[in-house]
Amino acid sequence: MLPIISGEQVKHLDQQYISAEGISSLDLMERAANAFVAWFTTTINPNIKQVYIFAGPGNNGGDGVAIARLLQERYYNVHLFYLQEVADCSADFKANYSRLPDKVLVTKFNEWNGIIAEHSVIIDGVFGVGINRPIEGVFQRLIQILNKATALKIAIDIPSGLPADQIAFGTVFRADHTVSFQFPKLSLLFPEHASFIGELHIMDIGISEETMDAFQVGRFYLRAKDIPSLHRSFHRFSHKGDYGKVLIIGGAKGKTGAINLSAHAALRTDSGLVHLAPYLEDPYLIQPIISELMLFQDDSKQNLNNFDAIAIGPGWGMGVDIAYYQSILARFQKPIVIDADGLNLLAANPDLIHKIPKNSVLTPHLKEFERLVGKSKDHLERMEKAKNFAIANGLILVLKGAHTLVTLPDGRQIFNSSGNQYMATAGSGDVLTGMIASFLGQGYSPEHAALCGVYHHGLAGELASKSKWRGMIASDIIEAIPRTFLELGIK
Numbered sequence: 001m002l003p004i005i006s007g008e009q010v011k012h013l014d015q016q017y018i019s020a021e022g023i024s025s026l027d028l029m030e031r032a033a034n035a036f037v038a039w040f041t042t043t044i045n046p047n048i049k050q051v052y053i054f055a056g057p058g059n060n061g062g063d064g065v066a067i068a069r070l071l072q073e074r075y076y077n078v079h080l081f082y083l084q085e086v087a088d089c090s091a092d093f094k095a096n097y098s099r100l101p102d103k104v105l106v107t108k109f110n111e112w113n114g115i116i117a118e119h120s121v122i123i124d125g126v127f128g129v130g131i132n133r134p135i136e137g138v139f140q141r142l143i144q145i146l147n148k149a150t151a152l153k154i155a156i157d158i159p160s161g162l163p164a165d166q167i168a169f170g171t172v173f174r175a176d177h178t179v180s181f182q183f184p185k186l187s188l189l190f191p192e193h194a195s196f197i198g199e200l201h202i203m204d205i206g207i208s209e210e211t212m213d214a215f216q217v218g219r220f221y222l223r224a225k226d227i228p229s230l231h232r233s234f235h236r237f238s239h240k241g242d243y244g245k246v247l248i249i250g251g252a253k254g255k256t257g258a259i260n261l262s263a264h265a266a267l268r269t270d271s272g273l274v275h276l277a278p279y280l281e282d283p284y285l286i287q288p289i290i291s292e293l294m295l296f297q298d299d300s301k302q303n304l305n306n307f308d309a310i311a312i313g314p315g316w317g318m319g320v321d322i323a324y325y326q327s328i329l330a331r332f333q334k335p336i337v338i339d340a341d342g343l344n345l346l347a348a349n350p351d352l353i354h355k356i357p358k359n360s361v362l363t364p365h366l367k368e369f370e371r372l373v374g375k376s377k378d379h380l381e382r383m384e385k386a387k388n389f390a391i392a393n394g395l396i397l398v399l400k401g402a403h404t405l406v407t408l409p410d411g412r413q414i415f416n417s418s419g420n421q422y423m424a425t426a427g428s429g430d431v432l433t434g435m436i437a438s439f440l441g442q443g444y445s446p447e448h449a450a451l452c453g454v455y456h457h458g459l460a461g462e463l464a465s466k467s468k469w470r471g472m473i474a475s476d477i478i479e480a481i482p483r484t485f486l487e488l489g490i491k
């Protein structure tokens with residue numbers, strides 16, 4: 001998995017890589033600029049009239065100057081603005097400045113008339129990970145002007161003003177796209193910063209995960225290439241028992257959709273057998289929505305160990321007798337998946353948490369998490385609380401959100417890269433619960449079940465939304481689950 005390095009360590013990482021590879025820092029900047037241009041030329045409408053690039057005094061500005069040359073070579077009209085005397089800029093900035101072709105128009109920012117032509121693009125190379133104080137003076141004025149402009153805005157590495165690992169504290173460039181090099185800076189994954197970042201794109205500049213591992217601080221980014229090796233392989237002689245027998249406990253009068261969604265998702269994730277156990281006086285009030293599902297009438301006494309995996313909570317309601325909840329935990333000794341009211345009941349009965357099997361997977365959204373551990377002032381504090389909670393209780397915490405965060409009992413934290421805004425729809429979380437339970441039932445370790453569940457769920461959302469956009473519903477995510485295996489080459 002790709003380590004997320006702290007902003008302060010980026011310079012050391014670069015130095016180590018540069019000396020190991022025998023290349024110069026200027027070569028690495030050229031790679032970064034080329035990676036940006038490769039993204040730009042394949043993504044941005046080629047009919048744009050003008051590209052404005054704003055370059056600060058450090059290497060983020062140096063990237064901007066190199067990008068100005070490379071885009072001009074590809075026949076774009078480029079107008080470059082620099083903010084500080086070139087003599088006072090970084091060495092690699094100066095080296096790139098001296099390589100600028102005549103056709104790039106160059107202006108010092110304080111001599112600019114402030115006009116931005118229609119159909120143009122703004123590229124922000126003012127500050128990168130080297131920002132070390134709030135933006136003031138000329139830099140602040142510039143960012144304020146750019147934020148008001150209607151042009152398409154793209155940030156190099158990180159929107160200027162955003163610190164790499166902290167919550168924003170002043171003026172920040174508001175990008176439509178952020179093209180970040182090698183790995184996502186931590187602050188690009190915080191929900192507070194969504195309006196600064198726009199769409200996030202991570203461009204590889206050739207530094208290997210092994211080189212980065214020396215600088216890791218226990219935070220990682222989960223990508224498609226990490227997933228196949230987490231999967232078990234099945235063969236022609238596998239039978240439905242190998243694919244696991246899953247029980248989904250949840251559902252209440254008037255709330256029978258959630259449990260059906262979880263169960264259906266488990267089937268589509270390849271479970272052999274899936275049973276529903278609704279919490280109703282008459283369980284037959286609930287009917288499975290598809291014929292492959294079965295009902296399980298739980299009398300609170302049966303041994304549940306015949307099941308390979310259990311998920312509890314979807315649509316359960318808060319009226320569940322705690323003695324029944326305890327009886328489930330007493331009758332099943334393997335890690336379980338807990339979601340929705342399964343979590344809300346835990347928050348209301350904190351002693352119960354000690355009875356949950358170690359390595360169980362809890363899947364709260366932000367509100368459910370808050371009920372469990374209290375309010376957090378920001379995502380940084382929330383991450384810390386997640387870590388303490390997972391370590392203290394020996395549980396896996398899947399904190400759902402734009403970049404779902406999986407925290408493992410050893411404290412490692414893994415951000416998911418798949419998914420999109422269209423997945424914020426009723427029942428999406430129930431689908432994830434069923435998917436994680438399905439992988440658990442197929443014999444995956446709880447860690448792998450959580451990671452595969454989260455990644456496949458996000459990918460299913462991406463695939464389903466291609467033809468539905470805002471109209472996508474949770475059932476569409478379920479229907480797209482089989483395609484995620486095809487997409488990732490998992491037979």
Ligand SMILES: NC(=O)C1=CN([C@@H]2O[C@H](COP(=O)(O)OP(=O)(O)OC[C@H]3O[C@@H](n4cnc5c(N)ncnc54)[C@H](OP(=O)(O)O)[C@@H]3O)[C@@H](O)[C@H]2O)[C@@H](O)CC1
Nearest residue numbers: 029032057058059060127128129130131132133134135157
């Ligand atoms: N492997 C990688 O990731 C690669 C990274 N690369 C790129 O390098 C970027 C990092 O470059 P960087 O270290 O030179 O820092 P950067 O952000 O340009 O700013 C530092 C300058 O800004 C100044 N300054 C700071 N805050 C300020 C403020 N508030 N107001 C005013 N001034 C302020 C500070 O001055 P000082 O503090 O000395 O006064 C210094 O001059 C990185 O984001 C990526 O784009 C690629 O080229 C290659 C591969």
Ligand SMILES: [K+]
Nearest residue numbers: 124127158160
């Ligand atoms: K920037």
